[in-house]
Amino acid sequence: MSLKEEDLKRIKVKKGIGWDGKPLKEMREEIDRISLTTGHYAGLKELTFKEADPIRYEKIFSKLRGGVVHARETAKKVAASPIVEQEGELCFTVYTPEADSIVTSTGIIIHVGTMGAAIKYMIKNDYEENPGIEPGDIFCNNDCQIGNVHPCDVHTIVPIFWEDELVGWVGGVTHVIDVGATAPGSMTVGPVTRYDDGYQVACRKIGKNDTLLRDWVIESQRSVRTTKYWLLDERTRIAGCHMIRDLIHNIIAEEGIDTYKQFIREVIEDGRRGFINQVKSMTIPGRYRGVSFVDVPYKNLEVPPYAKVDTIMHAPSEMIIHRDGKFEIDFEGVNRWGWHSYNATPVSISSGIWVMMSQTLIPNDRVNDGAYYASQFGLPYGSWLSPDDIRTAHSYAWHFLVSAWSPLWRALSRTYFARGYLEEVNAGNANTSNWLQGGGFNQYGENHAVNSFEAAAEGTGANAVKDGLDHAAAIWNPEGDMGDMEIWEMAEPLLYLGRSIKPNTGGYGKYRGGCGYETLRMVWGAKDWTMFFMGNGYMSSDCGLMGGYPAASGYRFEAHGTNIKELIEKKLPIPLGGDPDPGNPEYEKLIEAKEIQRDKQAITTETIFENYDLYLNYLKGGPGFGDPLERQTKKVEEDLNGGYLLPDYAEKVYGAVIEQDEKGRWIVDSEKTEKRRAEIRQERIKRGKLTREWIKEERQNVLNKKAALPVLHMYASSFSLSERFLNEFRDFWNLPKDWIINESELDMPTFGSINKLK
Amino acid sequence: MTTYDKRTIEELIDGSIDFFKLKEMLSNFKDANRFNLYLEILQERVPWDDKILLPAGLHLYIVQKQNGDRVTKCDCGHEFGHYKQNWKLNALVYVRDTEAKMEELYPKYLAPDPNWQVIREYYCPGCGTQLEVEAVTPFYPVIMDFEPDIDAFYEEWLGQPVPEPAGIK
Numbered sequence: 001m002s003l004k005e006e007d008l009k010r011i012k013v014k015k016g017i018g019w020d021g022k023p024l025k026e027m028r029e030e031i032d033r034i035s036l037t038t039g040h041y042a043g044l045k046e047l048t049f050k051e052a053d054p055i056r057y058e059k060i061f062s063k064l065r066g067g068v069v070h071a072r073e074t075a076k077k078v079a080a081s082p083i084v085e086q087e088g089e090l091c092f093t094v095y096t097p098e099a100d101s102i103v104t105s106t107g108i109i110i111h112v113g114t115m116g117a118a119i120k121y122m123i124k125n126d127y128e129e130n131p132g133i134e135p136g137d138i139f140c141n142n143d144c145q146i147g148n149v150h151p152c153d154v155h156t157i158v159p160i161f162w163e164d165e166l167v168g169w170v171g172g173v174t175h176v177i178d179v180g181a182t183a184p185g186s187m188t189v190g191p192v193t194r195y196d197d198g199y200q201v202a203c204r205k206i207g208k209n210d211t212l213l214r215d216w217v218i219e220s221q222r223s224v225r226t227t228k229y230w231l232l233d234e235r236t237r238i239a240g241c242h243m244i245r246d247l248i249h250n251i252i253a254e255e256g257i258d259t260y261k262q263f264i265r266e267v268i269e270d271g272r273r274g275f276i277n278q279v280k281s282m283t284i285p286g287r288y289r290g291v292s293f294v295d296v297p298y299k300n301l302e303v304p305p306y307a308k309v310d311t312i313m314h315a316p317s318e319m320i321i322h323r324d325g326k327f328e329i330d331f332e333g334v335n336r337w338g339w340h341s342y343n344a345t346p347v348s349i350s351s352g353i354w355v356m357m358s359q360t361l362i363p364n365d366r367v368n369d370g371a372y373y374a375s376q377f378g379l380p381y382g383s384w385l386s387p388d389d390i391r392t393a394h395s396y397a398w399h400f401l402v403s404a405w406s407p408l409w410r411a412l413s414r415t416y417f418a419r420g421y422l423e424e425v426n427a428g429n430a431n432t433s434n435w436l437q438g439g440g441f442n443q444y445g446e447n448h449a450v451n452s453f454e455a456a457a458e459g460t461g462a463n464a465v466k467d468g469l470d471h472a473a474a475i476w477n478p479e480g481d482m483g484d485m486e487i488w489e490m491a492e493p494l495l496y497l498g499r500s501i502k503p504n505t506g507g508y509g510k511y512r513g514g515c516g517y518e519t520l521r522m523v524w525g526a527k528d529w530t531m532f533f534m535g536n537g538y539m540s541s542d543c544g545l546m547g548g549y550p551a552a553s554g555y556r557f558e559a560h561g562t563n564i565k566e567l568i569e570k571k572l573p574i575p576l577g578g579d580p581d582p583g584n585p586e587y588e589k590l591i592e593a594k595e596i597q598r599d600k601q602a603i604t605t606e607t608i609f610e611n612y613d614l615y616l617n618y619l620k621g622g623p624g625f626g627d628p629l630e631r632q633t634k635k636v637e638e639d640l641n642g643g644y645l646l647p648d649y650a651e652k653v654y655g656a657v658i659e660q661d662e663k664g665r666w667i668v669d670s671e672k673t674e675k676r677r678a679e680i681r682q683e684r685i686k687r688g689k690l691t692r693e694w695i696k697e698e699r700q701n702v703l704n705k706k707a708a709l710p711v712l713h714m715y716a717s718s719f720s721l722s723e724r725f726l727n728e729f730r731d732f733w734n735l736p737k738d739w740i741i742n743e744s745e746l747d748m749p750t751f752g753s754i755n756k757l758k
Numbered sequence: 759m760t761t762y763d764k765r766t767i768e769e770l771i772d773g774s775i776d777f778f779k780l781k782e783m784l785s786n787f788k789d790a791n792r793f794n795l796y797l798e799i800l801q802e803r804v805p806w807d808d809k810i811l812l813p814a815g816l817h818l819y820i821v822q823k824q825n826g827d828r829v830t831k832c833d834c835g836h837e838f839g840h841y842k843q844n845w846k847l848n849a850l851v852y853v854r855d856t857e858a859k860m861e862e863l864y865p866k867y868l869a870p871d872p873n874w875q876v877i878r879e880y881y882c883p884g885c886g887t888q889l890e891v892e893a894v895t896p897f898y899p900v901i902m903d904f905e906p907d908i909d910a911f912y913e914e915w916l917g918q919p920v921p922e923p924a925g926i927k
Contacts, residue, residue, distance in 0.1 A: 280915055281788055284812070286906035293895060295874055312874065312895060323910040363784075414904050418813050420796030422770050423783045464816070465773050465780060504865055510816070511773070538871040540893050546816040547888040550877070552868035583866025600871055626816050627888040652862050681886030688850025688881045691900060695847075698897075707896045708873040714895060732899035 017133055017166045018097055019261070024123045024133075024166065028098045041100075041269040041373050049262045050270060060255060060263050064103050065365050067247035068092050072105040075240030081177050081229040082491050083186070084236060086483040087453040089175035092240045094248065095119060097166045100369040102264050108153070108175065108477050109358060112367055113351025115155050115171030117147025122203050131205045135161040138207030138238065140216075142179065143200050144394040149348040151179045151197050151395060152186035152451075156237035160245050162252050167260065170244040172237035177449050178225040181395055183606045184439025184449035189534050190605050191393035192307040192339040198395070199223040210242065225439060225449045271370020276325035278362055279374075282424070283415035288319040290407025294400055294431070295538040295603075295710070296340050302605045306751030307339035312539070312714035313384060315404035316725070319411040329353065329408065330378030333725030336717040336753060337387035344385045344397040349404065350377045352476075356405050359478050360412055360424060382721050389752065396534060402432050402475050403541035406623070409461060410545050417546070422464040427513060427545035427623040429475040430458035433535030434554060434602065436494075436521070436617040438609070443493040443525030450492045452617060457482035459506045459514030459621035462548055467635070468506060468514030468622040470644070482517075482619075493526040494615070500578035501643050502618055508653045509548030509624025510631050515644050516551075516621040518578050520587075522564065523609045530606040531615055533558075537602030548624030549653075554602040555582060557616035561594030564612040579616055581646055587614070628654050629677045633668040640666035655680045695733070702733045705741060709748060716741040720753065760789040767795050793916065804833050809921045811908055817887055818845065820908065822923045828908070836884030844902040849889065850881040855896070 016023030022030075034043040050057040072092050076084055083089045091107035099119035104112040118141040127133055139157040142148055148155070157171045175186060181198030182190040191197045199220070206216040212234070220234075221227045252260045294313040301308065314335040320328040337343045350372070358367050382388040384400060406428040416424040432455050439449030456477055460468040471482065485496045498520040506513035523529055533556045540550040557579060567574050567590070575587040588596060591614075609615065636656045639645035647666065650656040657672035689697075705712060719726040719740055730739055743750040762783075769775040770783070800819070801810050808821035814830055820841040821831045830838040830845040838845035854860050854877040860869035863877070870877070870893065878892040878900075892901060912920045 281790070284906050285910045285915065286904070288905075289901055289903055291894060291898065291901060293875065293893075295871075314895075323907065323914055410903075414815070417815065418904075418906065420767065420792040420813075421788065423780055465770060465775060466777075504868060508863070538874040540870050540875065543893045544891045547890060549863065549891055550870075550893040552864050553870045555867035581865050582868060583861075598867070600867065629888070646865060649863070649865070684852065684879075684881045684886045684888070685850065685883065688852045688879075688883070690883075691847045691849055691851040691880070694851050694853070695900070702897050710874060711895045711897065715897065729899060733897075 017128055017164070019165060024097060024128050025126065028120065028123050031098045031100070035373060041272050041370060042265045044265055044269040047266045047270060049259070049266050057263065057266070060251060061103070061267060063251055064094065064247070068094060068103055068105040068244055071240040071243040071247070072107055074243065075172070075236045078232060078236040078239050079174065080232045082483060082487050083177060083451065083453050084174045084233060086487055087456050087477065087481070088479045089453065089477060090173060090236065092170065092172045092244055094244060095169040095171065096264050096268070097168055099123060099169065100268055102168070102267055102368055104367050106479055108173065109367060110149055110348065110352040110355045110476065111153065111155070111171070111173045112354055113347050113372065114147045114149060114153070115157060115173060116369065117347040118155055118203055119157060119169050119171070121146045127203070133159050133166065134208070135159070136209040137205055138210070138212065139203060140201045140206045141203045143202040144345050144348070144397070145390060146202055147347050148345070149352070149394070149401070150187060150397045151181070151200060152176050154201070154233065156234065156241055158241040158245055160248050162249070162257055167252065167257070168248065168264065170241045172240045174233040174237055176224070176226070176233050177229045177451060178439065180224040183532065184225055184530065185437030186449070186451045187396040187398070187435060187534070188437060189341055189396065189532050189603060190303070191341045191395045192303050193391045193393050195391070197393050225447050268368055268370045268373070271366050271368045272373045273370070274366055275327070275362060275371040275374045279321060279327055280325045282361060282419065282421060283321050283412065284418050285321045285323050288411035288414055289317070290410050290543070291316040292403045292406050292541055292543070293539050294342070294403045294536055294541050296338060296342070297538060297601060297603055298340060300601070301603070304339070306749045309339070309713065309748050310710040311338060311717070312710050313342065313400050313403065314714050314718050315400070317404065317407050317411070319408060321415070326376065327374060328376040328378070331383070331385060332378055332380060333718055333722050334380055334383040334385060335714055336382060336721055337384045337389065337392050339752065341393045341395040342384070342397060342399040343387050343392040343394050344401050345394070346377070346379045346386045348397055349379060349385045349401060352401050353405065353408070355476060356408065359475070360409070360426065380721055396435070398432065398476060399534070402429060405429065405475065406542040410543065413545060417464055425464035425545070425625065427461035427468070427507065427509070427548055427625045428542040429461055430516065430551055430620040430622045431536045431541035432458050432474040432476065433620060434617055435534040436531065436615060437534065438529060438531030438606070440529040441527035445527060452488060452492065454482050454488070454519060454617060455619055457517070458619050459516045459551065461622040462507065462509050462511040462513050462625035464511070464625055467511045470501065470506070470514040471517040471619065472514055493524055493529060494521040495524045496520070497522050497575055498577035502578060502621070503580050503644055503646050504649055505552045505621030506644070507542070507544045507549040507551045507622065507624030508628040509544055510626025510628065511548070511624065512631070512639070513548070513551050513622030513624045516619040518616060518618040520575060520577070520579070521615045521617060523611050523613045523615070526609070526611060529609045531609050532606050533602055533604045535602040535620070537600040542623040544624045546625060547627035549628070550623050551621040554618060554620065555600050556597055556602050556604065557582070557587070557614070558597045558607070559587070559591060559593040559595070559614040560610065562612050562614060563592045567591065575614065580643070629680060633670045633673050637666055637668045699733050703735065703739070709746060712741050712746055713743065713748060716743040716746060717753065760787045761791060762789050764795060764799065767792070768799055771799060806835055809923060811921065812906055814904060815889060817882070818889060820906070822921060824923045826923055832882045832884055832887070832889070834882060834885035834887070836882050842905065844900060846880050846890065846900050850883050852879045852881065853877070854879070
């Protein structure tokens with residue numbers, strides 16, 4: 001069949017928007033191919049520009065990085081949400097036309113990769129053809145399976161053109177307060193499927209000529225609870241993106257387009273080389289292993305029947321540092337995704353690891369895709385970090401992610417310790433919970449949702465030289481803080497009845513983990529209001545290092561139908577301050593209530609709260625380092641007098657012999673303590689069993705599967721995904737070749753567990 | 759190029775280093791000679807002569823015996839066997855698998871539930887020091903935390919030969 005001349009005329013050869021008229025898809029394929037075959041980003045064996053004119057190269061980098069940070073600082077003032085304005089939960093990143101990141105701002109830098117994944121999705125799906133990519137366009141994404149951590153991180157993405165060529169992209173992200181999920185709050189617990197997760201925007205063109213489309217504004221305003229905050233968050237992202245677009249136009253005008261193009265290639269290759277150099281100068285080649293867990297106590301929650309399962313997240317990790325400096329992290333053995341809100345995506349874990357690395361191995365401003373090109377990740381398909389089912393929910397993916405990263409701190413710390421870089425050692429990061437969330441009609445009579453970012457100030461892990469920081473930071477935002485109480489009281493119909501250090505929450509050790517803190521909140525002025533808890537309760541998600549203990553696990557305290565109104569009217573005492581020893585509660589002695597929950601169920605779904613009801617928000621501590629018996633007695637004394645340690649545990653854990661002086665100050669008797677510690681060491685030798693012998697005894701329990709259901713379920717769902725993990729498990733316990741735990745043999749729903757060992 | 763004197767590294771090891779000096783160390787470029795200086799100090803401090811190849815943890819070292827064997831050793835002198843075997847298997851273990859045992863460590867409600875998680879403490883049989891703690895689900899295989907490639911580290915990364923056993927010239 002031949003085409004008529006008229007038809008040929010109608011087929012217009014459309015020029016691509018990429019460099020030299022190439023379509024973006026072709027550019028993406030080209031960069032992947034060349035980088036893979038040469039081992040250098042974009043095939044750059046030499047950094048000709050950097051080597052020829054290093055000052056100019058650095059000047060461009062500084063302008064770009066400074067401009068991106070400046071845009072973040074300026075744009076965040078547009079937002080009204082305390083999550084963005086107080087906590088700094090935003091980030092901006094500049095990308096190449098192919099969506100490789102060049103430079104990122106401070107803030108929630110996990111998104112250095114997520115927005116890149118969203119742009120790659122648009123390239124792959126021919127957005128260049130339809131809906132078109134033009135100067136002045138604005139795109140939006142929050143779809144996790146495309147490129148995101150959880151739906152409340154909303155991306156605004158703007159293409160940057162120079163003349164008729166696309167020279168890059170800029171992406172901005174903010175953590176919004178609400179995305180219209182099944183329950184209020186940005187990271188709600190209710191969702192067990194994608195369809196409960198809230199408003200999903202899948203790489204959609206939402207603006208033209210730098211103006212938001214009206215249908216988008218209307219639809220988005222009708223899809224979320226906190227409309228005002230949503231609108232201002234969006235303005236924040238757009239303002240930042242446009243500032244950065246102007247910045248890049250200025251740099252190109254000053255330096256020339258060819259220089260800019262060369263620069264963005266070299267800066268990524270430079271990042272790749274820099275990362276390898278850093279690995280070689282700070283670590284030791286070899287294999288490092290760790291594991292972490294998170295309890296998922298869903299059996300008694302108000303969720304669909306197939307989600308009513310008590311189970312455990314399993315995240316074993318092996319960090320492999322190759323002789324050539326290549327860096328690999330393998331999560332083989334990780335278990336299956338689940339019907340809960342904590343599933344993650346490959347880009348969220350690989351990109352998120354850079355959040356962590358920027359706080360340890362690469363603590364500088366050169367975080368870009370160069371490091372990604374120098375690394376390799378093993379993320380088993382079908383697991384919670386790479387689900388094989390589009391239905392999965394992700395509203396609080398961080399719950400699992402932060403816990404999965406904690407062993408990586410320990411892996412890196414072992415290398416730092418061995419090389420003598422003791423100042424870099426960190427025993428791990430806290431599980432960044434509890435999250436106080438909820439919503440309803442607030443004190444202003446508005447439909448509202450809250451997510452208290454007090455969780456941005458957890459205890460940090462202990463160091464090999466000093467204690468972790470108390471109530472100081474969260475791994476996902478190195479710049480976060482706990483926020484001012486006055487601001488939270490304006491944003492939430494919850495009065496503060498206390499905010500204090502939580503003793504015994506940092507893992508004990510020669511150097512202890514930083515302690516967490518707690519705030520007691522009383523509902524006040526709400527018209528109708530629900531809240532829920534979200535944290536670890538039955539398990540601790542971290543582990544100590546080199547003899548230190550894990551941080552304390554969680555619990556919940558809530559009181560409903562209290563008599564606090566009457567107590568206030570009668571000027572009688574009410575609960576104020578913390579709950580320092582939860583096994584010996586004081587609050588209950590002061591109040592009467594229709595219902596009090598004090599238990600390990602630290603994850604709940606929506607519960608109705610009336611005015612004068614109480615909610616305790618307890619934020620976790622970090623893990624400890626070294627044998628607690630080596631802690632300086634002076635430090636134990638400071639802990640006791642500072643409210644970081646209860647006296648019983650100074651004796652039991654630290655072996656301290658203590659007494660109080662006439663003013664009530666604790667004093668540790670160093671001489672008697674040394675004697676007591678020597679006795680404890682002997683007691684340990686007496687009570688310890690040779691591990692090899694213990695394994696023989698424990699083997700019988702393994703053979704008989706004598707463990708709680710959540711534990712068995714965790715193993716079953718790991719075995720179903722990984723033959724290697726199963727075989728290693730059998731080898732370790734010397735089990736028969738056909739020994740296995742199958743989900744089908746457990747008395748619990750197995751809905752959706754399609755992955756069976758072949 | 760960044761360098762630190764021996765006293766500074768000794769203070770670092772002892773945890774007596776001034777906070778601002780430590781802060782500067784964190785912010786500064788790393789000193790390339792740290793490993794050799796660190797090893798020299800550790801070697802001076804241990805009461806035995808075996809050559810330390812690599813520190814393997816607080817109180818633990820991978821050492822080269824006079825016969826050339828590489829073993830994991832505590833600074834009290836107790837040996838845990840070949841460094842490629844998991845030293846924990848030759849340590850003493852104490853498993854906290856009941857509420858009572860957990861509550862010796864944490865106040866009620868702050869301890870993990872032993873049905874979900876146990877705490878394993880690994881002690882040196884020689885001196886009773888707690889060398890490592892695992893917080894794992896019941897049945898979890900004992901973790902081999904650290905498997906360094908000592909030869910590649912010395913020869914390819916440091917550009918120096920692996921030390922000869924003590925006493926061999």
